[in-house]
Amino acid sequence: MPNHVSFVEKYLPYILIAPALAYMLFFIGYPLAEGLHLAFTVNGVFSLQNVEYLISSPFSKFWDALTDTFLLVLVIIPIQVAIALGLAMLFNMKFPARHVALYLVILPLTISDVAAGLIWYSMLSANGFFNKILLNIGLIHQPIYFFGYQYRPMEFLAIVITEVWRATAIVFVILFAGLQMISRDHIEAAEVFGATPWQRLRYIVFPMLKPSLQAALLIRTLFAFQIFGVVWVLAGRDIPILAGEAYYEQVELHHTGVAAIYALIIAAISISIGYVYIKLFKAQYLEEGR
């Protein structure tokens, strides 16, 4: 009997973790296997038909989707990180009503991509707030059109604006949390010894914030490659993106195999990024455990 108790005690943590882990592994492992199966078989035999469709069919927007997704990531991420870093520095200073302002600034965190798309649609549509303001103060005489196939660059811009508005808050929260962990004294010490604001940023804040910055960068990149709702609401397929094409092929065309390839591509990109992140996290983790 006592033996039995110690057996349970010994394996208790594993018993507690096992169901959750099994669940996750199943829900990721099975779809991955099934995805490969769907992508590379047609009627039960191995086939590259789906790949051919993807790459060379006139109905497939694969290459556009690939370039546009990367383009969006490349444009959005640097803007978000720069703004978030500035914001984190700003909010690290003392000013009245700081907590209220902080709360307001992180509001977009809770907003889904679809809702963010709708919100910015109301801002930027031809009869929207933005155009009405500019028209009424006389800066423009014709509304600026953001939406519609013939205005694709403007659609791109609208997506960038919306994503910056929506997801900068996530980067900000990570950086701000990192900044808060740097003791205020560390920055003040530099100030006392004569460092200018720029020198403080360059020699103290930046190096100390590096782990948070890397984490923010990677996590944002990871999610940016999955961008879907905002684009779908604001531009539909005018600006094709990987997740959007997967959705379209699956839901509209029932090309499950093609959709599966898209899914696998997104997975591959994410796993590569995640791999970098975990290596980094592990290094940092071990350092902390020192």
Place this chain on the structure above:
Amino acid sequence: MVDVHLKGIVKRFGKTIAVNGINLDIRDGEFIVLLGPSGCGKTTTLRVIAGLEKPDEGRVLFGDRDVTYLPPRERNVSMVFQSYAIWPHMKVYDNIAFPLKIKKFPKEEIDKRVKWAAELLQISELLDRYPHQLSGGQRQRVAVARAIVVEPDVLLMDEPLSNLDALLRVKMRSELKKLQRRIKVTTIYVTHDQVEAMTMGDRIAVMNKGKIQQVGRPDEIYLRPANVFVAGFVGTPQMNFFDATVEIKDDEIILDASDFKVRLPKDYLPVLQEYNGKTVIVGIRPEHIYPEGHAPTTAKKLSWVEGTVDFVEALGSDTILHLNTGSMILVVKISGSHRYEIGSKVKVALDLSNIHVFDKESQVSLLYKRQRGVQ
């Protein structure tokens, strides 16, 4: 090198008043110590001088330059932070070199000075390490080294030796003091260690509850405390305090402390005249109470009291007696090692030339009233 003047400094944090109207004039090249209990506003005062906090009221002057609104980096000050604030991502060498790099010193000069400071603080072999590889005391010395490599106008030190072992602390005290004498930098030194304050300070400013209680030379603070707080805060064991009623009859002053009476010499008449019939607080240091046979020959005016030994602390160099006189305890310090039986009766003499009398209401010393706020 500059004289520093604090004029009516008030600093609040929400509802707490950290500093409550501080006036202090610090001479050029002076070593002044801010001494006070935890939370009395010492750090806040330093931070106001450094420019890290803007006072809610009052002004800070360096010489005749008003620096109240000036950011820290335009004040040419240097500071040892209470939390050390050693940058974790820089090696010890780079930490110490940072102020010099910012001020664009040439490389050889930086190297020379860093090595000199490290030598002085006995951390030369640590220069190549990161802060997390150091002990608390070593980090603290890095913080001190970093503060002294530059020659600032004002050197601010917030409990810079608090984390060192006793031996090293004594050594560092004298090193810092010598250094300060040599480079003659105006130094404001925060501590709650009274030995440190007594041995290092040209003058001491005793603080409590955001206010300066007394400013003066160490001996002044010790011998002529301006109020009950200063009298009680400085000196170990603490000064004995007891309430007594003043009775003046035909030029004779008697302090009636219920357990015993003390007959004061006539010299006290002018100050105690108006307290006839009132209660005052009487204070006397343990080292100014002598058991029979231990009174120094120089002590002329004595008043004898008898008590039972309650408790004895044998410290080796000193013996501390706790005497029960009936309703209160008198602590007596005798130098040297002596044996006393617990419960035995001992007669002790109060040295009346070292007695202190304070107003019961205001707690201000009646004898050294004029001492208060002496600059």
Place this chain on the structure above:
Amino acid sequence: MVESSIVRYYLRKLVIAALVIVVVVWVVTPFIISMLYAFSSKDDYYSPNIIIPIHYTIQHVKMLLDLGATQAIINSVIVAVITILLSFALGLPAGYAFAKFAFKGKDSLKLLIIGLRMFPILVIAVPLVTLYIRLGLNDTLLGVALAHTSMALPFVIIISSSIFAGVPKELEEAAMIFGLDRKGAFFRITMPLALPGLAAAAIFTFIMSWNEVFIASVLTLTHRTLPAFILTSAMAAPDFIKFAAGFIMILPAMIFVFIARKYLITMWGITLK
């Protein structure tokens, strides 16, 4: 000299204030505008001279609700609740194990879970369809909730382990000395102390599920959750219906955030690290 330093001091304050105001306005204006437009009358919206609507109506919101949004909201809530129940039932024990036990392979397992969190969850939607068709789960709310659970689970584990770790071990040990077993100590001591944090985590999970659109759209056809419903139906509708849709979507999230605001920043800090 004195004057110039005072001027610079207040100038600095002014610049900071101005920057904060700009940022807050930038973030908040779209919220306000989209809410106003959701309730503005048709004429006000199309009139070029009326920037801030004057005439308000609940017509659009009502229309949207009648079109099927009501059912979609109910569906969304059902999915979110099942997700919370499932992910907490599976995740809390694991979180507790990570917080309170030392065991071999703990670090690797934790890393694995963090790694799994990185996995793009929308990827699983397409292959799941075929599985669900076989299992009869296709186009069911349970099916969506199952997928959402796999998305929420790593989060629940990480957050609950940090919440449990925040409850001092001594408290539980003291309880065990006074005669409770480990289970009793958990339910009588740790759980009540962890409850507020866990409630916030549940709200967070709710929002995650409420906001998720890709999986929900792919896995359902008639039993749409709100975002899926809006994505497929409301997009073809006139502008003001879209605004109404936006409003309905953000409202619960905002309310929940308001309730749990104390925990949110730390929570996001933990999950995003």
